[in-house]
Amino acid sequence: MMEIAKVRQDFPILFQTVNDEPLIYLDNAATTQKPKQVISAIENYYAHDNANVHRGVHTLSERATKQYEEARETVRAFINAASTKEVLFTRGTTTSLNWVAQGFGDQVVEEGDEIYVTALEHHSNLVPWQQLAKRKQARLVYLPLTEEGSVDVAASQ
Numbered sequence: 001m002m003e004i005a006k007v008r009q010d011f012p013i014l015f016q017t018v019n020d021e022p023l024i025y026l027d028n029a030a031t032t033q034k035p036k037q038v039i040s041a042i043e044n045y046y047a048h049d050n051a052n053v054h055r056g057v058h059t060l061s062e063r064a065t066k067q068y069e070e071a072r073e074t075v076r077a078f079i080n081a082a083s084t085k086e087v088l089f090t091r092g093t094t095t096s097l098n099w100v101a102q103g104f105g106d107q108v109v110e111e112g113d114e115i116y117v118t119a120l121e122h123h124s125n126l127v128p129w130q131q132l133a134k135r136k137q138a139r140l141v142y143l144p145l146t147e148e149g150s151v152d153v154a155a156s157q
């Protein structure tokens with residue numbers, strides 16, 4: 001089991017009180033806090049290696065490219081992807097979901113298909129599917145929630 005107190009030690013930003021209470025931060029989908037290992041890797045990168053990735057032949061550029069690709073491999077192993085070619089870095093969720101809807105969605109969705117979303121979606125996971133449905137003349141179906149707050153998959157039958 002994850003030891004929360006131990007994990008908290010990795011996040012310097014949590015070493016403060018807000019409104020006289022220890023800070024608890026849950027807005028990770030909007031902006032995720034960084035553990036000290038990440039802060040130190042970023043500082044080290046900007047202090048020693050920062051350069052254009054895949055677009056230079058000098059030493060710093062080669063170092064930056066190597067680290068960038070090593071990060072891609074770390075992510076690949078973490079999500080168990082078959083190839084690093086499946087790992088794309090974007091600036092955030094909205095961009096990623098637009099790419100999925102336009103890349104994957106445009107290939108597989110046809111006129112008359114149904115696209116299911118839930119009543120819980122953030123705008124970033126709603127607008128791309130609305131636009132896809134419009135482009136393809138598909139139907140966007142909103143799954144409701146049960147009394148317990150779960151997605152009511154049975155409502156789609």
Ligand SMILES: Cc1ncc(COP(=O)(O)O)c(C=O)c1O
Pocket residue numbers: 029030031091092093094095122124
């Ligand atoms: C719950 C939730 N989902 C998705 C997003 C979109 O994230 P991004 O800013 O990375 O596009 C946000 C942004 O605030 C969010 O709060």
